[in-house]
Amino acid sequence: MKSLVTNRLGLSLRWFSAYGPGTSGSRSCSGTRLPPAFKGLSHCSRTFHKYRGRTITRPIPPSSLENLRAVTTPCKSTKPLTTCTPTTPTATTTRTRTRTTLTTANSSTFPALERVSTGSAFSSSRLFSSSSSSSLVQSSTLPVMASDSQWTGVQVRKTFLDFFAERGHNVVPSSSVVPHNDPTLLFTNAGMNQFKPIFLGTIGKTEDMAQLKRAVDTQKCIRAGGKHNDLDDVGKDSYHHTFFEMLGNWSFGDYFKKEAIAWSWELLTKVYGLDPQRLYVTYFEGSPDLGLEPDLEAKNLWLEVGVPEDHIIPGNMKDNFWEMGDQGPCGPCSEIHYDKVGGGRNAAHLVNMDDPLVVEVWNIVFIQFDRQADKSLKSLPAKHIDTGMGFERLVSALQDKTSNYATDIFTPLFTKIQEVTGAREYTDKYGKDDVDGIDTAYRVIADHIRLLSFAIADGAAPNNVGRGYVVRRVLRRGVRYARKYFNAEIGTFFSKILPALVEQMGEQFPELVKKQTDIKEILDEEEVAFAVTLDRGEKQFEKYAALAIKSGEKKLSGADVWRLYDTFGFPEDLTKLMAEERGLTIDEAEVNEAREKAREASKAVKEAVQEFAKLNVHQIAELETALNIPRPNSDAKFLKGDTKGKVQLIFNGKEFLKSSKDLPAKTPLGLLLDNTNFYAESGGQVADTGRIIIDGVAEFKVLDVQEYGGYIVHNGFLEYGELTEGDEVVCEYDELRRQPIRNNHTGTHILNHSLREVLGDEINQKGSLVDQDKLRFDFSHKAAISLEDIKKIEDLSNHYIRQNLKAYSKDVDLDLAREIEGVRAVFGETYPNPVRVVSIGMEVDELLKNPKNPEWRKISVEFCGGTHVENTGLIKDLIIVEESGIAKGIRRIVAYTGEGAHQAQREAQVFNEKLNHINALAYGPQKAAEIKAAAVELDGLTISVLTKEELRTRFTKIQKEVVDEQKKRQKAESKTALDTVASHFQKDENKESKVFVGHLPISANAKAISDVITYYKTKDKERSVYVFAGSKDDQVMHGVYVGTALSSKGVTAEQWTSAVSAVIGGKTGGKEPSRQGAGAEPEKLEEAVKKAEEWLSEKLKDLSI
Template structure:
């Protein structure tokens, strides 16, 4: 058995692995992102080799340089994780099976001191249906290092043929398994049987194929090794623990969870032994904070699609465990555990230390949004569960599971956990049917709701006359849900007291006495969200408009009906509202920076604030220069980083106009009183001394929009476009918050791509990569400043390629001409008038043309038919010049080239006596040369 736990602490285990392979000539490289931004085939990195996929495929040079797990299992057993650390070593064509197996055995048995009798290895048994032979070489190599024959086991495609996705590099693998129990027993029959005490700790993958879209396998140009050792499992083995969680990989996180929750200590109990479920909750929280932190740090922002939804699901699952088992307050729970993880892993993974504040803010935003519906959702679940128990069906209906997600944000797997706790089942097929039914029902009404009829002056007068009050919408400036009472239903033509009788696919509008929804105005888009009576009716709000002080919530019913007098919950989409707040406050800060750096003649001419961006139009006679944009962006971000508080107050319009430096839109009619929004200075302080010139250093505006509480929440402001839209009117588009961080990440990533191109030696591959990169850069939406910097760098790369192309072109033109002139100058060919042949050049049309032009000008009587390229290159060009002597004999370039094109493919073009073409069948160059010779010979015989 390995040495004591004291020796093999988790950090020491990692360091020893790195030191061992560094001593074997390996290069230590930084950890790759868990979010594979450039690989659409993966939601998350599922193996350490993902970062090296281009190398395995041969698409980049070396200098650039698992299996899936089940969320439902995490917390229930001792070894499943949503996030795990992989220790790996790779070879990119330098060594293969023999060396990989020898190093594996040496590290495990000699360095870590594991008992060879407790280790088992597997090899690929082959698969006739896939045309794959058994990997007997691996089996033999394991025997050579001393593994007993009965500890070497064959494995099938599932266990011993490794693929990172539906497409890409793959190959046979050879696993190493460890028997935690030992004691002289033979555990071979338990290998790959999901036994917690006989577990895989290392996998040697021998990359030699590339899986195609059609599922066929192509052999890679070079053989590679990819190994992966489960860090958490290895630590548990070396510390002689039966659980990954009962080690110092997790104990610092458990200590922090206990500190935050005041719960009992973690005792590593499972299943029925974990009577109160608290140990399971410890494991879930500790595992989930690891995934959330690394995923968000690497750009995996929570949302409702793809990998973003996985992050959201994990956070909500963990939040519910924290609330149910630790009685924790949801809203900032995970961010309280975060510092312990950063302290534990921040040195090895500096990115989580750098992004700690961003991760905290995102975790808190997500938790807060979920907390708003968690209580109500759990109540509805209990209602649905009670119905299932009462009717003795013991199953939640698919419609109920879907509604818990659609209305309350409960991911399906979370509802399944809650159902399991109550002894209830769910049906995936039923859930899918309910999901599709809801989607189909919404399709037909969404467009109608977004183009809903406006209230005209007569209808507004009708509302006034009938005594319908204008709603109080002060709650739109507050966070969280609010309550209101239905006043009327508007069907696009008439006002109704109830939606009873309205067709189910009919969009309509709702008028409330109070609302927290923001109606579109002042350049800020309307909120979306829901108007609900839980379990009775749900109205999806797609648009909110104000008419003469009346606010109409336009949308459609997902289920149920509402009537005048109903008390409802008003729930705007907080996760959509938050970036809108960022962008609106960012607009104020940008407006201030523009005046600061471009002068007082800057006046707002329009704006748009939505969840994606801010757009600001302003008066300015000339284009804003890049140095000016830099100053504007820098001072905006300086203001943001001060984390100033946002103040707002309704003020008498005449008094408000007297505040020094206050910004307002020229020609706009403002209400009295007007809402004054100040960034960093209390409005009362401004009013106490309104003419103070210092206020010109403060962003102060008349504004009825929604804003952040502190500027720090905006994170960053990135200008992505500056353009002219009319004479004397300029437009700036900028991003804030997570979107700003995303474009910064894209810029950094693209900079790395250009850096790789800068190092790449000249080759046809580099030419192709430069061309592709040029197109990507043109379409890239990133900071205007970053884009200009990247363009400058890329222009140098492009110039170097063009210089090399010119050199290559010149050299190939010379080679081509020398080849042909040498032919005619040779004593054996002194009477020759024709040259037909393949030149020792690439598929270079310019070189072909240069030779043809030479003879057209200086040796008009000679005829040449030239070919360039090769089968290896996969390209071919050809060209013909018919000399004066042969053209007089009826030889035409057009017919000659047409005969050749029948073999080599493609078409030719040009004017007599020349013709050039690009073929499609590079493998038929020799045949094409022969056809050219034969055609010419036969033509002269005629």
């Protein structure tokens, strides 16, 4: 509904959000949930508010409606901007509100927010956007609400960014949730992470962020895994999330407590319109033990902005003193808490008591101290502001919801989940009230799709290590909820929810849109892989749980929990969740013990078995004739998913057995089956790994697969149980390993084709290796390939990949297959008849209709028995990471595809950012040290050869600039050093002096000290100099030359420097009459200079005696 002013004048005037001394007002809207006393109101009513003698308007968000004590009816005057006296419903206490004309006085005094109509919080074309305004109190225009009834999440976020942008803050884009440059973090978990270099003083002076004085952002955060882990709580309550946004405003040596407190109160109460009576603030109560006074300054500032004293609560070190770590910037903080109940109660006693209805929404940190190594605190010369406000909690408050999940941040996701699953609608119930568990499942899945999408978009691909395993755990946890509570089909479940998230958050975070296809593919791959074992894993869990309950135990054994992980891929926290549903617990110590035992056993087997036993010609004959064992069917290796087979025989390296019963544990074995889906090593493709299982009875771990005379031997060892001839087993190859192998094998075919296109028909394959990490291709070519041609080969290969061509295969008569124009085969290789033909982009039958068609040379056609992708789009990317010669006329290319290529590209980007950082550093020891480290890192990077050459060129340029600067400064500092000493001796009072002891105005420059010593050693041999260079905050170098005037009296350089080194530490070296060295304790520089003077004075005194 449009404002009254707009309706009557056809104009859109500014709405000012500010109230101070004077009356407050309200409005009610049709369709809004109102208290019973307000039943019957059919449309909005507004009042004006008095502020500093002016009458202004403000929209009242619905969060205030439920606790209003008076609501006015609409003004019935038909005249624009007239004065009238509205009436109130009889069910409430009568109050009078006066509507008057909005004055036209200078609006710059009104502290509120002007909406920036760019449609986006920041421009992607530059790092920061900014506003020139920086006054504490400003004029502004409140956002025009999409609905008169409530704040939307999008409006809340934009209002926050705009509010601070108008106060001189640069709008900074969120950093990645994967902190590539911070090895201390698993994920970005707070808004301050990207600003740590500013707080720590390690940022380069010319870096963009180094110029920041004020910043505002909304930071993507993940708290799952590591020290900060909310995963176990998600779904169970109304406010925990593994992914969330942190709104923050920052001051770097600019404004401090007064502005931070005033603006936070203004934004919450005057712009967002939160009821001040439902807000509580805390301040640091002090710590006598640590010598810290109470932060009474903050308390008084809260009183000044109008917070009642009984809403201001002292807090201890735990709640109200923030520290980055054991050392570094720190300071007291003030938290703002919101009472979701209200109704006139005082909830001060519930603040910081884990009450879900009295929640912290904003934390304002006053960074004013520096924690020293000895735990003491020093005041910082420049003080900073670091704030963080939970976006989800703020929206919950503004939309008057007791649960974050009841807001429009999550409702679009719930709607999509319901659409995909056909489940009942979400009802926001918890605990025992959520009888069927479906509301909890809604919350878990909505939360998890957010984490998964943003983590993958920012480069955290699922795997079994570090943050990659966190992503995998979260996905598997979500998949299990989807299956159990929604009976959802697993394989494409999460990717069906993804579009709703992209639509909702893609404008603010464009990486979601850009990476949507990649996110979908990775989610689907992971779901498919887990779906393979989910059914069997759940059945096995039920067996373990039933046994535990039957035995009277209240817990699952650690061995069973580990086996569920090791065999079925169930993360420990998922098993814990399932156990809780059965009233069972798990013992962490037992699980850790089982894990260590399994690892030690696996390590022992791998160390003991250098090579599994092979079948020789006699053993093959024995299988064929004496034992009459048919060769297995292995067609399933070209298909996805598990297959069933029967145990034929067990080979222990010497003989064939019918049972493993009498064999020692962890004996290396070879298993022969009648049917298998495992790929045996051949054609350059490595063997599959995986498991052969009888659920709950036995598990055989497959480490290698080889084929001998048509017999396939699965090499490995029994994890537990026994196997016997005739046992029916499930063959489960490792799909997560097989998928990149497929990518690399098809990538090899594409690379082979591209090489021929770029370098000519004389290119012939000489060998290849295809594994899960890379592809390696050897071929005939006389000379090294130029970077220009490498680029052509790489570009052509990726063009082929992005056409998303289907890979076809068919067994064809060998002679007929050889007739196909342009078919590629390895010279000297023996092929079976029929031979398998793999064609990319054209059906094999189509090729055979006219095998001599010259057009077939334009496509990749090869004889191949390996596994391949269904279509080339699944490969995603191919990058060449190595090109080298391995023999005369033989070249080798190593390439990465898929996620391996993307990881290499991310590593290159991280290194490029490191070069940005180094380039921005001021010349000095830190820059020199980082360049030295970067040189080693660059040599060790396995990335695209093209990108590496670009980075090397850039690095060389930076390196040269530093060397040039070093020479320039070296020359200048040597001159300064010499001039300083010379000017001392040139003074009238020093012309007869034979000694100079002093601290030179230069950096810790050993060469400059050496130049001074050399000058006096060769040009002015009689005089002595003891010079120091550097600073007590950095490094110190010192050196001495003992001139003939002193050496003739028995003074030596060794004696003199020894006395000084006893003070400043470190060692010196050199031959008489000079020595140089570095001080190990630079903070004692002044003391060391004094010692040099005193020692000589005492020495000369002793000599004169």
